[in-house]
Amino acid sequence: MEDSKKEEVASTSGEVKDVEGEPKKLKYPRAIPFIISNEFCERFNYYGMRTILVLYLTRKLDYDDDTATVLYHSFTTLVYFMCVIGAIISDSWLGKFRTILYLSLVYVGGSTLIALGAIPTWDVDARIMTIFGLLLIAIGSGGIKPCVAAFGGEQFKMPEQAKYLAVFFSMFYFAVNSGSFVSTMLTPILREDVKCFGDDDCFSLAFGVPGMLMITSIIIFLLGKPLYKIVAPAGNMFMKVSKCIWTAIRTRSKEKSVNPREHWLDYSEKRWGQQLVDETRILLNVLRLYIPLPVFWALFDQQGSRWTFQATRMDGDLGFWTIKPDQMQVINPLLILVFIPLYEVAFYPLLSMIGIRRPLQKLTLGGIFAGVSFVISAIIEMQLEDTYAVLPKAGESQLRIFNGMNCDYNVETSLADHATFVLKAKEMFEEKYVRVSGQQSFTYNFSSNSNDPACNAEISGQFAMEEHKQISYFVNNRDGSALNLMRYEDETDKSSKGYPLFRVLGNTAQNTTIVFKDLDSGDLFNRHTNGTFVYDIVDSYPSRYEILVDGKPTKEYTLRLGGVYAIIVGEEGNDYWTEAIVVTEPNSVNMLWLVPQYVVMTLGEVMFSITGLEFSFTQAPESMKSVLQGCWQLTVAIGNLIVVIVAEAKFFDAQKWEFIMFAVLMFVDMGIFAVLAYYYKAIPLKNYDEDDANTTLPIEDKKNGDGLDNPTFSKSE
Numbered sequence: 265m266e267d268s269k270k271e272e273v274a275s276t277s278g279e280v281k282d283v284e285g286e287p288k289k290l291k292y293p294r295a296i297p298f299i300i301s302n303e304f305c306e307r308f309n310y311y312g313m314r315t316i317l318v319l320y321l322t323r324k325l326d327y328d329d330d331t332a333t334v335l336y337h338s339f340t341t342l343v344y345f346m347c348v349i350g351a352i353i354s355d356s357w358l359g360k361f362r363t364i365l366y367l368s369l370v371y372v373g374g375s376t377l378i379a380l381g382a383i384p385t386w387d388v389d390a391r392i393m394t395i396f397g398l399l400l401i402a403i404g405s406g407g408i409k410p411c412v413a414a415f416g417g418e419q420f421k422m423p424e425q426a427k428y429l430a431v432f433f434s435m436f437y438f439a440v441n442s443g444s445f446v447s448t449m450l451t452p453i454l455r456e457d458v459k460c461f462g463d464d465d466c467f468s469l470a471f472g473v474p475g476m477l478m479i480t481s482i483i484i485f486l487l488g489k490p491l492y493k494i495v496a497p498a499g500n501m502f503m504k505v506s507k508c509i510w511t512a513i514r515t516r517s518k519e520k521s522v523n524p525r526e527h528w529l530d531y532s533e534k535r536w537g538q539q540l541v542d543e544t545r546i547l548l549n550v551l552r553l554y555i556p557l558p559v560f561w562a563l564f565d566q567q568g569s570r571w572t573f574q575a576t577r578m579d580g581d582l583g584f585w586t587i588k589p590d591q592m593q594v595i596n597p598l599l600i601l602v603f604i605p606l607y608e609v610a611f612y613p614l615l616s617m618i619g620i621r622r623p624l625q626k627l628t629l630g631g632i633f634a635g636v637s638f639v640i641s642a643i644i645e646m647q648l649e650d651t652y653a654v655l656p657k658a659g660e661s662q663l664r665i666f667n668g669m670n671c672d673y674n675v676e677t678s679l680a681d682h683a684t685f686v687l688k689a690k691e692m693f694e695e696k697y698v699r700v701s702g703q704q705s706f707t708y709n710f711s712s713n714s715n716d717p718a719c720n721a722e723i724s725g726q727f728a729m730e731e732h733k734q735i736s737y738f739v740n741n742r743d744g745s746a747l748n749l750m751r752y753e754d755e756t757d758k759s760s761k762g763y764p765l766f767r768v769l770g771n772t773a774q775n776t777t778i779v780f781k782d783l784d785s786g787d788l789f790n791r792h793t794n795g796t797f798v799y800d801i802v803d804s805y806p807s808r809y810e811i812l813v814d815g816k817p818t819k820e821y822t823l824r825l826g827g828v829y830a831i832i833v834g835e836e837g838n839d840y841w842t843e844a845i846v847v848t849e850p851n852s853v854n855m856l857w858l859v860p861q862y863v864v865m866t867l868g869e870v871m872f873s874i875t876g877l878e879f880s881f882t883q884a885p886e887s888m889k890s891v892l893q894g895c896w897q898l899t900v901a902i903g904n905l906i907v908v909i910v911a912e913a914k915f916f917d918a919q920k921w922e923f924i925m926f927a928v929l930m931f932v933d934m935g936i937f938a939v940l941a942y943y944y945k946a947i948p949l950k951n952y953d954e955d956d957a958n959t960t961l962p963i964e965d966k967k968n969g970d971g972l973d974n975p976t977f978s979k980s981e
Contacts, residue, residue, distance in 0.1 A: 346406025371404025561903025
């Protein structure tokens with residue numbers, strides 16, 4: 265053999281060296297770009313779909329806000345419960361590659377069902393398709409969540425490629441958050457700015473594009489197969505721990521009196537060995553700190569539900585651009601990418617100066633930040649309440665009179681505080697607090713001093729009022745006949761969809777065509793040909809409209825988000841006129857006021873999520889790190905379950921009180937956590953050699969073979 269020919273030898277440290285004793289530099293695994301690209305596409309699909317989900321549930325499937333919140337958080341709960349199932353399937357039966365592949369196909373099926381169900385021209389039950397689609401997505405997304413990062417980590421040879429592994433997890437984390445950022449920005453645009461199938465929006469496209477990205481992710485994943493290092497399943501530690509605990513409980517109940525042991529887990533030593541027993545004790549010691557953690561996730565994941573609904577009650581107009589309510593969620597992944605480096609170079613050094621250095625201190629502060637963010641959201645909600653419609657309470661009714669005549673009328677009534685008043689031409693009289701018990705009538709008399717023969721009429725009668733009802737009357741002389749008042753039950757509450765609502769009141773000949781032309785898009789729509797004079801209330805896309813009556817332009821008017829309007833159309837000679845009356849004020853608080861609560865929540869997320877996982881993993885034995893990852897995902901699931909319970913119970917009539925409740929719950933929860941952290945003591949980790957010599961090592965000295973802890977991600981990805 266030539267002297268220049270070199271052979272590889274293994275050093276005692278495990279590092280690969282050549283015959284001259286120099287380390288051999290291993291190439292970066294070529295499979296990694298396929299795994300990173302796969303993760304970007306999958307996260308694009310998941311967050312893109314989830315961003316617009318609650319608006320789809322309310323605007324298209326007609327669920328109320330509480331039901332939509334329950335469905336949203338039930339879905340998220342199932343996703344994170346499935347993380348444990350996916351880990352068990354992967355480690356015990358299929359292995360990571362096949363688990364990712366098979367469950368990704370299930371994932372695509374769910375995304376396809378939702379996108380197809382959103383096509384309004386199909387004769388399908390969109391609700392059933394959506395629920396079934398969400399179920400499949402939860403199984404697929406949750407099942408592959410614990411596998412992808414670990415599968416990428418298996419492509420590296422350790423400990424020789426420890427630095428490469430750190431780079432991989434940084435790239436993986438960037439793919440997660442960049443996929444979230446891009447989709448959260450794009451899908452609301454596809455939803456609202458694109459019109460399809462005759463609708464003012466296009467939810468089918470907004471769901472379909474992320475679904476196509478999920479198909480792309482599978483193709484990319486399969487293309488990399490020849491390059492993958494595929495490790496066979498080696499048994500699931502989660503199952504072993506569960507069996508160890510169950511054995512200890514069962515044996516202790518039988519042997520407690522005759523065979524007392526120092527710790528209750530020691531009763532499973534005979535069946536599972538001392539090492540598993542000791543490591544399970546360490547795991548449970550760490551998990552005790554997990555007890556309060558679900559409350560944080562209960563607050564955090566409301567960014568996609570309650571906070572999105574809050575944004576629908578606000579004004580997104582910036583002058584040069586209009587923010588969509590669901591686009592506010594883009595702030596979180598954007599700030600995550602900014603805050604991670606800022607924490608290392610600025611925030612943590614500043615916190616250290618005031619004595620906050622230890623991980624559990626940082627984790628507690630992160631939870632407090634989450635509570636503060638909900639205090640801010642409650643304050644914003646209090647400001648929003650001034651723009652909400654006032655609805656009649658017990659013992660009350662509301663009266664509105666719309667004047668469809670071009671005449672002023674002197675009105676005499678038996679209403680308290682309104683014995684006489686003047687009803688102006690083309691305007692509205694309103695009394696929101698009419699005292700009524702059950703059903704009650706109040707007399708009225710209308711008269712006019714106008715010289716116009718069409719106005720010079722007098723009419724008397726009674727207002728028929730009902731408790732809890734909003735009653736409106738429309739003054740008109742339809743078809744030129746005698747003056748009369750048309751009664752109808754009104755609706756003045758803001759649309760749950762966030763869109764403007766309006767009702768046309770027509771003092772014109774019957775079957776007059778009233779058309780609204782969107783001046784921004786040029787679209788025409790005619791929603792007012794039912795042949796009546798008081799038309800059904802409808803919602804429409806916020807825009808500036810030209811109102812045409814029998815083809816003649818009569819008025820240009822802007823319908824704004826959250827506004828409720830009465831559009832009065834009258835006829836005078838051969839001409840028509842139109843007047844718009846604001847019944848409920850449109851949204852006036854700008855969406856940018858939500859930015860502070862998102863900033864504070866993201867500050868808390870970085871400290872809570874990353875610090876919490878890093879601390880937990882360093883405290884756990886090497887064999888228990890995957891179990892701990894599964895338990896962390898379960899805290900997210902339980903947190904979302906808390907939101908489901910609160911939303912379903914409907915404890916509060918006003919949203920502000922629910923926000924305050926969650927803030928107080930978070931502060932109390934962090935108080936409990938602080939107590940648990942104060943009394944927390946690490947259990948020493950034992951080193952089990954071939955002779956089972958129990959040599960005790962300080963827990964902080966125990967490291968992975970590569971010197972790195974398991975990867976952590978801010979969104980528990």
